[in-house]
Structures are given as C-alpha cells and as structure tokens.
Amino acid sequence: xxxxxxxxxxxxxxxxxxxxxxxxxxxxxxxxxxxxxxxxxxxxxxxxxxxxxxxxxxxxxxxxxxxxxxxxxxxxxxxxxxxxxxxxxxxxxxxxxxxxxxxxxxxxxxxxxxxxxxxxxxxxxxxxxxxxxxxxxxxxxxxxxxxxxxxxxxxxxxxxxxxxxxxxxxxxxxxxxxxxxxxxxxxxxxxxxxxxxxxxxxxxxxxxxxxxxxxxxxxxxxxxxxxxxxxxxxxxxxxxxxxxxxxxxxxxxxxxxxxxxxxxxxxxxxxxxxxxxxxxxxxxxxxxxxxxxxxxxxxxxxxxxxxxxxxxxxxxxxxxxxxxxxxxxxxxxxxxxxxxxxxxxxxxxxxxxxxxxxxxxxxxxxxxxxxxxxxxxxxxxxxxxxxxxxxxxxxxxxxxxxxxxxxxxxxxxxxxxxxx
Numbered sequence: 001x002x003x004x005x006x007x008x009x010x011x012x013x014x015x016x017x018x019x020x021x022x023x024x025x026x027x028x029x030x031x032x033x034x035x036x037x038x039x040x041x042x043x044x045x046x047x048x049x050x051x052x053x054x055x056x057x058x059x060x061x062x063x064x065x066x067x068x069x070x071x072x073x074x075x076x077x078x079x080x081x082x083x084x085x086x087x088x089x090x091x092x093x094x095x096x097x098x099x100x101x102x103x104x105x106x107x108x109x110x111x112x113x114x115x116x117x118x119x120x121x122x123x124x125x126x127x128x129x130x131x132x133x134x135x136x137x138x139x140x141x142x143x144x145x146x147x148x149x150x151x152x153x154x155x156x157x158x159x160x161x162x163x164x165x166x167x168x169x170x171x172x173x174x175x176x177x178x179x180x181x182x183x184x185x186x187x188x189x190x191x192x193x194x195x196x197x198x199x200x201x202x203x204x205x206x207x208x209x210x211x212x213x214x215x216x217x218x219x220x221x222x223x224x225x226x227x228x229x230x231x232x233x234x235x236x237x238x239x240x241x242x243x244x245x246x247x248x249x250x251x252x253x254x255x256x257x258x259x260x261x262x263x264x265x266x267x268x269x270x271x272x273x274x275x276x277x278x279x280x281x282x283x284x285x286x287x288x289x290x291x292x293x294x295x296x297x298x299x300x301x302x303x304x305x306x307x308x309x310x311x312x313x314x315x316x317x318x319x320x321x322x323x324x325x326x327x328x329x330x331x332x333x334x335x336x337x338x339x340x341x342x343x344x345x346x347x348x349x350x351x352x353x354x355x356x357x358x359x360x361x362x363x364x365x366x367x368x369x370x371x372x373x374x375x376x377x378x379x380x381x382x383x384x385x386x387x388x389x390x391x392x393x394x395x396x397x398x399x400x401x402x403x404x405x406x407x408x409x410x411x412x413x414x415x416x417x418x419x420x
Contacts (some may be wrong), residue, residue, distance in 0.1 A: 007155035007256040009142070010138065010146060010285050012032045015137040015197065015284055016137040016138055016146065016150075016419070017204070018193070018196045019133060019134070019137050019150075019197065020149075020150055020153060021132070022085050022089075022190055022194050023130050023151075023154040023159075023195045024153060024154060024157040024399070025186055025187075025189045025190035025193055026085075026087075026126055026130075026154075026186075026187070026190040027154035027155065027157045027192060028158060028160060028164070029089075029096075029183045029184075029187045030160060030183075031157065031159060031161025031164070031165065032161040032162070032165045032168075032179060032182050032183035032186060033096060033099075033161075033180060033183040034162070034242060035162045035165035035166065035179065035280075036165055037116060037175050038181070038261075038276075038279070039165075039169065039276060040103065040112075041263060041373065042057075042261055044414060051258055051262055051266050051383075051386055051390040051394075054261055054262070054383060054386075054387070055256055055258065055380075055384050055387040057113070057385070058254075058258075059380050062120065062379060062380050064212065066419060067141060068260040072366035074205075075125075076125065076129055076132065076266070076368075077204050077363070077367070078204075080135075080199055080200065080203075081129040081132060081133045081202035081204070082197045082198070082199050082200075082201065082202050083128045084125050084126065085130075085190070086191050086194040086195060088122045088125050088126045088129075088191075089126065089188070089190040089191035089194065089212060090187070090188065090191040090393070091122050092123070092126075092187040093185070093187035094117050094184075095115060095119045096119060096183050097180075097181055097184045097221075098115050099112065099115040099116060099119070099180050100178075100180040100181045100184070101178050102115055103177040103180065109255060109287065112329045116393070124372055127372065128368040128371070128372050129202075131151070131205075131352060131356075131364075131371075132204075132364040133202035133203065133358070134147070134150060135356055135364075136201060136202050136203050136361075137202070140172050140357075140385075143356060143357065144298055144353045145301065146294070147299050147349045147352045147356070148294045148295075148297045148298050149294055151345075151348065151349065151352065152290050152345055153294070154249070155287065155290040156287050156290055156291055158287075159283055159286070159287030159290070161183070161289075162280065162283050164182065165179045165182065165183075165279065166280050168182050171254040183326070184294030197228065201234060201414065202283075203361060204361060204362055204364075205210065205361060205362065219413060226363075227329050227366040227367055228231075228370075229372070230360070230363050231358065231363075231365075231367055231370075233344040236359065237365075238358060238417075239352070239354050239355045239357075239358040240327075241305065241307075241413075242306070242351045242354040242355065243370075245291040245310055245351070245370060245410045245413070246310075246347060246348060246371075247374040247375065247378045247416055248343060248372075248375075248378070248406055248409070248410050249313075249314065249317075249347055249410065250344075250378040250379055250382075251319070251333070251344075251378040251382045251407055252382070252407060253340065253344050253379075253382070254379040254381075255376065255382040255383075255399060255402075256321070256340060256385035256387045257391060258382070258387070258390065259325075259386060259394055259400075260279070260282060260333065260337070260394075261394075262390055262393070263333065263393070263394040263395070264276070264279045264282070264395030265394075266392065266393045267328065268303075268333075268393055268395040273364065275345050277328070281334065282337040285335075285337040285338040285341070286337045286338065286340060289337070289338040289340065289342035289343075289344075289345065290341045290342070290345040292338075292342045293341070293343075293344075293346040293349060294340075294345070294349070295329060295392055296342070296346065297345075297349045297350065300346075302348050303349040306351070306353050307354065307414060307417075308349065308355050309346060309350045310347045310350050310414060311410075311414045311415055313343040313344075313347040314343075314408075314410040315407070315411040316339075316343060316397035317339075317340070317343045317404075317407040318404050318407035318408040319398065319404075319406065319412060320339050321336065321339075321340070322400050322401060322404045324336035325400045328395045331382060340363040355368070355371065383411070385399075386399060
C-alpha cells in the first residue's frame with residue numbers, strides 16, 4: 001500500500017525520528033501533568049467543582065499566555081529551535097517538581113496556579129517550535145503524512161501519559177504529587193532526547209544576533225504586523241481561513257470538554273474517583289479517534305484536498321455531535337469522545353499542512369505562536385460560555401445545539417470560500 005510505503009520511508013528519516021522522540025516524551029509528560037491538575041482541581045473529594053471553577057482554572061492557566069504568545073513567536077524566529085527543546089523541557093521538569101512540593105505542603109491555591117501557569121508558558125514555546133521545525137526534517141512531498149503522524153503521535157503520547165498518571169495514582173495511594181513528579185521525569189527525558197539533534201538543524205535560517213529581551217519586545221510591534229500581512233496575502237488566504245476554522249473547532253472542543261467534565265463529576269458517576277475513571281475512558285477513546293485520524297487523513301486529504309477535508313470533518317460533527325450528545329448517557333458520550341477526537345485531529349492535521357505549505361520558514365515561528373494563541377483564547381472563551389450555560393449536573397441541550405450550529409457555520413463558510 002502507498003501509505004504503508006510512505007510511512008516506512010518517513011520512519012527511515014533519522015532526524016525525523018529524533019524530533020518525534022522529543023515530541024512523544026514532551027507531550028507524554030503533558031498528559032501526566034494535565035491529569036494530575038484535573039485530579040487536584042476537579043476530582044478532589046473535598047472540592048465541589050462547578051463549571052465556573054473549571055473555567056476559572058482554564059483562564060488562569062491559559063489566558064495570560066494568550067496575551068504574551070505573540071512575543072514567544074518573535075523569540076522563536078530568533079532562537080535555535082533545538083535549544084528551545086533542550087532548555088524548555090529542562091525548565092518544565094524543574095517547575096513540575098516545584099508543583100509537587102506545593103501539593104504536598106498544602107500551599108495556597110494561587111501559588112499552585114502560578115507554578116502550573118509557568119509550566120504552561122514554556123509549553124507554548126515547545127509545541128510551536130515542534131510544528132515549525134517539522135518541515136526541516138521532512139521533504140515537501142511527505143509533509144501531509146508527517147503532519148498526520150507527528151502531532152497525532154504526540155496526542156496519543158499525551159493520552160498514554162494520562163493512562164500512566166492513573167496507574168501512578170493507583171500505586172501511590174491517589175497521590176497527585178507522585179503523578180506530577182512522574183511528569184517531571186518525562187520532561188527531563190525530553191530535554192535529554194533533544195541533545196541528539198544538531199543545534200542548527202531545525203532552523204530558523206535567518207538568525208540575527210541574540211537580542212536583549214527589551215529589544216525583542218519592542219521589535220514585536222514591527223514584526224507581528226508583518227507576519228499577519230504575510231499570512232493574509234492573497235496567495236496565503238487559505239491558511240488564514242483554515243486558522244479561523246480551526247479556532248472555532250477548538251471553541252467547540254473546549255465547550256464539550258467542560259460539559260464532559262461536569263457530567264463525569266456530577267451526573268454519570270457516584271463518586272469523584274469513579275468520575276475520574278470514566279473521564280480516563282473517554283480520553284482513551286478520544287486518543288483512539290486521534291489515531292484513526294492519522295490513518296484516514298493522508299488518504300482523504302490527498303484526494304479531497306486539506307480544505308475540503310476540514311469541511312467534511314465539520315459537517316460530520318454538525319450531524320453527529322447532537323445525535324450522540326443529547327441523550328446525556330454514558331454509552332453515546334463515549335462514542336462521541338471517539339468521533340470528536342477523529343474530527344478534531346483530522347481537521348488540525350489539514351490546518352497544519354495548509355499553514356506550513358503557505359507560510360515561509362522565517363515566519364513560521366510567529367504564525368504558529370499566533371495559531372497557539374487563537375487556540376487558547378477559543379478554549380478559555382468556550383469554558384466561559386459553558387460556565388454560563390451549564391446547569392450544576394452538566395446537562396445542557398442549548399450548549400450542545402450551539403456547538404452543532406458552529407460546526408455547520410464552519411462547513412458552509414469554507415465551501416463558499418472554495419467557490420470564490
């Protein structure tokens with residue numbers, strides 16, 4: 001089969017494998033860390049988590065870095081991406097260890113959130129750098145396949161990391177601190193794996209003298225408008241439309257995630273621990289959907305085109321999401337978790353490919369940082385909307401229908417853009 005042959009060829013690329021190892025370890029650690037945070041904030045027996053509390057936690061962790069994200073892009077286009085992976089993951093290992101100390105010492109919640117916020121901040125650099133570096137280790141002909149395999153494998157690694165977190169909690173008597181320390185070890189492993197890549201391999205090619213922080217921040221006012229003009233130029237408008245569509249799909253994903261968290265915490269389980277286990281099953285099924293997207297997307301995007309594949313994903317979500325979500329029952333919701341994983345990851349692979357193909361290398365770091373900022377703003381906005389619409393048990397028909405409507409708008413808008 002052509003796909004199998006291309007996968008073998010892709011795997012034979014030594015530098016691609018090394019970059020993939022960094023992604024797997026880094027995102028696996030993210031999965032461990034995120035489950036630890038969810039368990040501590042949402043599923044602790046002594047906490048009565050509400051949609052507003054979940055939204056507040058997401059805002060604390062993500063929204064501030066939506067404001068500073070563009071500055072990360074400016075620095076990414078100056079720093080060697082390999083060094084970002086080495087020192088970024090090392091710093092996250094230290095910060096995660098500090099978070100574990102705060103959990104065991106009973107520190108105030110605000111101090112815990114500050115520590116978690118710092119880990120999330122560094123994550124913005126690492127993930128944007130991984131996407132920007134991928135075209136440096138794969139030829140253009142196999143970029144779609146690489147975008148199917150690499151980010152999807154990272155998402156599966158995050159899912160596996162979540163499973164590892166559950167296992168550590170079982171062994172360590174439900175210790176969230178032990179789970180966080182496990183994540184710290186994985187971050188350290190990702191830092192060491194980055195050393196196998198040559199310092200200059202991943203770019204960027206245009207590397208001016210390392211600026212002072214103040215100079216870099218002042219230069220942002222000049223360089224970010226240039227990156228936006230680069231993205232919205234006529235021959236790159238497909239990338240801008242794809243980013244807009246993916247931002248809305250991220251909003252839908254965030255709203256449905258908060259709904260699922262509330263249902264698992266209050267409506268579908270008899271205890272917080274049972275709810276956490278049910279959430280783990282849903283995340284595992286979502287990970288299976290990500291894997292299915294990696295298998296299906298190269299074939300479908302190659303024949304339909306990446307933009308039409310996004311249309312197909314959003315159109316399918318418009319139909320399936322209310323059909324599976326409105327019963328508010330465990331079985332259909334588990335199926336919905338798989339479908340949502342397939343649709344969201346399939347659209348993201350197509351969007352990444354469009355952006356990488358349209359954006360020049362010297363702008364990729366900034367564009368992917370803006371991409372990341374849009375993700376965060378949409379996610380936090382979705383959590384805020386969900387907090388306003390969700391009842392205490394999480395069952396909200398209006399929210400489910402709103403999400404279906406947004407998916408429909410995405411599909412119709414991209415079809416009209418294609419006709420123009």
